[in-house]
Amino acid sequence: MKAALLAALDGIAFTWRLGASLVSAAIAGVVGLFGGFVVFALLGLLVPKEYGNLVWNGGILLSGVAGAALGFLGRFLRPPQPPDVMGSAAWASPHQVAAALASPARAADPAALLVGRGDGRRGVLLRYTGPAHLLTLAPTRSGKGVGTVLPNLLLADRPILCVDPKGENARIAARARRRFGPVFVLDPFGAAGQPAAGYDPAAVLDPRSPDLADDAATLADALVFDPPGQVTEAHWNEEAKALIAGLLLHLACRGEPGRKGLPELRRLETSKYLPLHDHWERDGRVRS
Numbered sequence: 001m002k003a004a005l006l007a008a009l010d011g012i013a014f015t016w017r018l019g020a021s022l023v024s025a026a027i028a029g030v031v032g033l034f035g036g037f038v039v040f041a042l043l044g045l046l047v048p049k050e051y052g053n054l055v056w057n058g059g060i061l062l063s064g065v066a067g068a069a070l071g072f073l074g075r076f077l078r079p080p081q082p083p084d085v086m087g088s089a090a091w092a093s094p095h096q097v098a099a100a101l102a103s104p105a106r107a108a109d110p111a112a113l114l115v116g117r118g119d120g121r122r123g124v125l126l127r128y129t130g131p132a133h134l135l136t137l138a139p140t141r142s143g144k145g146v147g148t149v150l151p152n153l154l155l156a157d158r159p160i161l162c163v164d165p166k167g168e169n170a171r172i173a174a175r176a177r178r179r180f181g182p183v184f185v186l187d188p189f190g191a192a193g194q195p196a197a198g199y200d201p202a203a204v205l206d207p208r209s210p211d212l213a214d215d216a217a218t219l220a221d222a223l224v225f226d227p228p229g230q231v232t233e234a235h236w237n238e239e240a241k242a243l244i245a246g247l248l249l250h251l252a253c254r255g256e257p258g259r260k261g262l263p264e265l266r267r268l269e270t271s272k273y274l275p276l277h278d279h280w281e282r283d284g285r286v287r288s
Contacts, residue, residue: 017076025072032067036060101126110157114148145169153177167192203261205252212252213245220244244269 040059092100102124106112112127115134128134138144145168153160153173157180164170170185170192177183184197201219205212220241230237247268251260 021072021076024075025068028071028074029064029068033060033064035067036063039063097126100130101128110155113156113158114151116148164192167194170194200261200263202248202251202265205248205260207253212249216245216248216252217241219248 036059040063043059097118101115102118106127106129107125109127109129112129113134114125115128115136116126118124118126136144136148149162149169150172153162153169154176159181160177162169167187170187171194174183174185174192174194185192185194186198187194187196188198190196205215205219209215223244224237224241226234226237244265247265251264251268255264
């Protein structure tokens with residue numbers, strides 16, 4: 001059954017290919033006739049008068065036949081294009097590689113990404129500057145880092161976000177990348193041995209912003225985890241969010257410079273005294 005179905009599909013494809021080739025032959029034949037009409041009309045004027053009609057008529061006929069033959073063969077002998085139902089990706093030809101990845105413009109572009117090397121150990125370097133995503137696949141310890149990741153970190157003058165669990169890329173390339181701009185290493189575990197950067201959303205709350213209350217509530221909602229399906233105990237989470245939002249507003253409006261972020265929020269939450277008016281007394285009463 002499968003063989004019969006494949007044979008039927010091949011027959012349909014051949015019939016379609018033959019029909020398309022005949023259409024191409026007809027179009028090319030008409031173009032050849034018009035071209036021969038002009039060319040051999042001029043040539044007919046250059047030969048003796050008794051041969052003029054023969055050159056003109058024969059040339060037009062020959063041009064039409066040649067055009068039809070070339071059109072048919074050019075379409076019929078063209079390799080069939082594979083269907084793109086499952087995608088249209090294909091291996092690039094040497095000409096496509098040279099045009100897209102090895103042009104002098106790519107070599108001169110400081111933001112081009114190094115993606116490989118041409119044939120041989122001394123082949124031309126291949127670079128890419130297009131909008132498509134790039135994916136490198138290779139076994140462990142086969143040179144993905146030293147062959148692709150690190151060269152681009154060291155040479156590509158463009159913004160880069162690098163996921164580096166081992167910290168080795170930051171150790172090698174962080175200092176070199178600072179010549180292109182600021183480098184931020186998010187390293188809470190100290191794996192890279194570099195000064196760690198961080199972002200504190202509580203420290204950037206603007207007391208003059210009309211959205212201050214909404215920003216504080218959004219941050220408080222992100223800090224309190226709501227278990228899925230929680231209904232009966234939701235009250236305590238909502239009260240915790242309200243307390244955190246109030247403390248964030250207090251820090252944004254009354255906090256000391258340099259002490260308005262999440263570390264200060266944690267200190268207040270774990271402290272015995274909360275700055276609601278002045279502070280809470282030990283027994284929980286507000287000092288007047």
